[in-house]
Amino acid sequence: EGQLLESGGGLVQPGGSLRLSCAASGFAFVNDGMSWVRQSPGRGLEWISFISGRGDRTHYADSVNGRFTISKDNFKYTVDLQMSGLRADDTAVYYCAKTYDYVSGGYSDIWGQGTLVTVSS
Amino acid sequence: DIVMTQSPATLSVSPGETVTLSCRTSQSIGSDVAWYKQKPGQAPRLLIYAASSRVMGIPARFSGSGSASDFTLTITSLQSEDYAVYFCQQYNRWPLTFGGGTKVEIK
Numbered sequence: 203e204g205q206l207l208e209s210g211g212g213l214v215q216p217g218g219s220l221r222l223s224c225a226a227s228g229f230a231f232v233n234d235g236m237s238w239v240r241q242s243p244g245r246g247l248e249w250i251s252f253i254s255g256r257g258d259r260t261h262y263a264d265s266v267n268g269r270f271t272i273s274k275d276n277f278k279y280t281v282d283l284q285m286s287g288l289r290a291d292d293t294a295v296y297y298c299a300k301t302y303d304y305v306s307g308g309y310s311d312i313w314g315q316g317t318l319v320t321v322s323s
Numbered sequence: 324d325i326v327m328t329q330s331p332a333t334l335s336v337s338p339g340e341t342v343t344l345s346c347r348t349s350q351s352i353g354s355d356v357a358w359y360k361q362k363p364g365q366a367p368r369l370l371i372y373a374a375s376s377r378v379m380g381i382p383a384r385f386s387g388s389g390s391a392s393d394f395t396l397t398i399t400s401l402q403s404e405d406y407a408v409y410f411c412q413q414y415n416r417w418p419l420t421f422g423g424g425t426k427v428e429i430k
Binding site: 237239246247248249252261262263264297302304306307308309310311313314315316 | 355357359365366367368369372378410412413414415416417418419420421422423424
């Protein structure tokens with residue numbers, strides 16, 4: 203059974219940067235799309251980014267576009283989220299999730315346990 | 324963006340009862356809906372995709388239905404482990420969007 207393990211969360215000051223990483227195991231990964239989804243008490247579940255299996259297509263939510271960058275390493279079986287220009291409303295638990303890659307999106311059948319990002323001075 | 328509206332926000336239900344959760348979308352999305360269950364401190368878990376296809380290993384008491392802009396998740400004979408928050412998600416077009424969730428609590 204596939205597993206995902208996020209790391210890299212923590213406390214960061216407003217305007218700062220943070221890099222999250224997600225290590226995958228137990229599934230093919232190379233052909234699988236991956237997403238980052240976050241959850242905060244005030245905003246529920248929010249999808250923020252997707253990358254295709256080969257890494258040649260990416261999508262971002264407007265709320266993070268231009269500030270966050272998703273990347274995928276099919277040799278290391280990892281997917282990263284580089285976050286910059288962090289704001290207080292980026293505070294959330296961040297999940298990575300294996301996401302089926304259809305033309306217009308997909309659903310996620312494997313989720314990590316999440317990593318908490320807190321943006322505060 | 325496609326807005327997902329779930330109702331009710333909270334359902335108080337006794338064990339053994341049947342519950343029906345609603346998810347409505349701001350645009351027609353065919354059958355491109357998934358349902359997830361989330362318990363406190365845990366990640367969401369996929370239950371249903373393509374509106375009505377149950378994930379392997381999910382009990383048959385969970386069923387999904389609907390199309391276009393009106394979707395339903397039904398849980399029959401509610402068990403103790405079913406008390407959780409349930410989310411719908413559309414994948415018809417980017418950005419992917421989730422509903423606000425329905426909390427199923429013990430009555």
